[in-house]
Amino acid sequence: MKNEGMTVIVRTVTRFVYGMIILFGFYVIMHGHLTPGGGFQGGAVVASAFALLLVAFGSSGLKGHVNLHWLQSIEEVGALSFLALAFLGIGTAFFYNLLANSGGFLFGASVPAGPNAGVFAAGGLVPLMNWAVGLKVMTGISAVVIIMLIGSSKEETE
């Protein structure tokens, strides 16, 4: 009864919801500068969809589909791009948000003070950093889940 996943009910429901969970995760990342959430939360949501797949279908279906090295490389790329974004503003100071209120098309819009309807194209580097962090967290947590699964299943076979 190991690594074979769960009952047909769980599998069916998982098929329905995992796409929505991933979609929701990306929504949380994308709107991190406007609504509650952000890179870490959205990435964790996406990774939880991945964990749900693993629980429902077992890790046997995993083989051949996921390359741990690729996951870890993407994680490093996310971390590096976060640092690179932080370095962009080093002319003024590290983490200086040089895109904010610049008027450019890339999140450069200005936001009126006080309550507003939400300006998506605002925030400067913050949305980009959210993406970087989201990338890192979704791949990072997925990698942790897989590694722990491999580690614990090895133990049972020994």
Add this chain to the structure above:
Amino acid sequence: MTALTTHAPILLIALPLLGAFATPLVGKLGRGVRNTLIGLIVLAVAGLAALLAVDVFAASGVPTIYELGGGTFTFPLSGGQVPIRILFEVDGMSAFMGLIAALIALTGAFFSFSYWKERSGGNLYFSLFLMLTAGIFGMVLTGDMFNFFVFLEITSIAAASLVGFRIWRKQSQEAGFKVMAMYTLSGLFVLLAIGLLYGQYGHLNIATLANSIQGSLTDMIALGLLLTGLAMKAGAVPMHMWAPDAYGEAPAPMSAVLVANSQASLYGLFRILFTLFGVTISTGTMGWILIVLALLTIFVGVTMALIQSDLKRLVAFGAVSQIGYMLLGVGVGLAVMAARPEYGLVAMQGGIFHMLNDAACVGLLFFASGAVIQAAGTRDLNQMGGLGHQMKWTSIFFAIGAVALAGVPPFNGFASKFLIYEASFKLSPFLAVIAVLSSIMLLAVFVKAFQAAFLGPRSNASAHVSDPSPGMMLPMVALVLVIIVFGLFPGFFVDHIVTPAAKALWDGRDAYINAVLGG
């Protein structure tokens, strides 16, 4: 002040962090490329730390401020403004700690290149090492309580991963779990204390907090949590038991970095006692708490080292005992701070100078013992013997590190311990007696280790060993040079780098606050 020194505080943290994230990727291109990148990063970090130190020491007591994401405020602020962004505030003490971290990071990285050549997982090893370095720099340079906690946890996670890095070794896993659990416990109590302070004053910036702190009952609870948590992370007896496990089980060069990490916690403790709370607490009481912890640490560390038969663990207990000397020096200074006699500053100079000396000596000892263990294939002192016939230079380096750490003239350990002995004698002769006695016992400990490992007749086991490769010898030579130069010219170094650091704690509280909030 050039652009480089302006940005030095953040570059010291960002460059190792960049290296930590890039190493697994660059490592795929080959070991040479990876090592070049890491070598360049640690060299740049060492250069920046030196530049920053020169800059800060030249400013005669005025701390350097760096605002993350800045461009809004000019420092010092005026007219009741409060800083809302994360600040890095570098005064003499921070710059001094930066020098220690740079020294250990530089030698540790270059030693590791050869030490970890034959083993697997090099990419992750260097990634964690650079992350630990970034965390240590963050802890010593930051001017923000919560930022301090974040860097504390970064060092905790990286350090514990390095302690448990050798997953095939059962003791290593045990040590990793213990260290991570204890580090997390201390980190959470530090966070609780930061929450208590924030709840009362609504600030996280150290200077702003120090300006408004009252010394209320809640403050005292926060102080207790901070004191105990950081003292534990520094490895003060009776909360030291994780330390020999960690230093003993980590890969040899990383044990040296772990010692630097413990010293960074010690720095946090001093920063909180002197700058954050300062005169609002009963400095006499706090000083005596530190002194009691120090005496326990010195004595228990040395006596436990005497009965160890594992070489790394023996050096590890020696390293624990040396934390006690730093606590003793600074504790004596804190205990008499209200009256401000001359010997209080001398004691603090001794304690702070000893941090640098301890980093160099303990680093050298860990490097040498790593080379010995690698050559002999065992950590057990009872199985070694006669290694000195083949490993002449390693044995000489080990002997120099040992006598320097034990405070034998004319090496650097004596210079700093001399200041501690003299100043603590003025407070109470009993303190000096314990300190001198323990130093003598420490010499005995290392005589035991030296005799058991290097002396004795040639045996079959020791026939095929040899001195390590030049890549491992060079960092040891560098530390030997540091030990000898600091030992021969202590007056110069105490005047130029230790005194600014000691003064930053001793009477730099107002300057620290004014640099942010304006006079």
Add this chain to the structure above:
Amino acid sequence: MRGLSSGFGMWNPIAWALLFVGILVVSFIVRSLGNKGYKRGTGQTKVFLSGNDEPEASNGLHVRGDHLYWGMVDGLSAYYRRVRAWHTGILSDYAAWFVGVLALVFVILVLVR
């Protein structure tokens, strides 16, 4: 080169090194005044072990780590018994000491504030 001064005593490694060299020179002079009747390759250069022959160098000869200071450890056995029992290696005890010290510090701080 200026040495260290604690306002109580002083320490100058250069002066110390000069003194060291001086004493070394004096001791060499004294040594050179010694008896010249020393001959290599005779019984004079043999190791004297209570008149016994020098044993062959082997593993059994080396004084190993735990052989050193056994007398001192034995003399302090009352202390070492306690302190060894104290280092149990159990994580719960590590944490218990931490919490204990925390409680003690709280009491001191609240009493002496």
Add this chain to the structure above:
Amino acid sequence: MNIGNLPFVVAALLVLFGLYTFLFKRNLIKLVIGITLIETGVNLFLVTLGYRTNGISPIYTFAPEAQKMVLPTPQALTLTSIVIGLATTALLLSFAVFIHRHYGTLDVRKVKELKG
């Protein structure tokens, strides 16, 4: 007692329960649970610090006019602390897996090769 202080009491209880678990339970996994409990308590404490009675979440998107908002800083702190907690918990559990593999037990009183 003021009902507003209830979260502080709960936070204190969580920390105390966590400490109890850490000190007196023998299973390493339960020790990790104890640490997580302490962490939850501290996080709850931080969030509660920033709460204002009848405050809304500190986000201006579609915010009602002239409403009190809770303090955002403690929430940022809590979030950071949660992220760190994730890393520490994962690391501790990995060590627990390896300890079980090497020692064949998770009893904290039997995992004591490093002593003396």
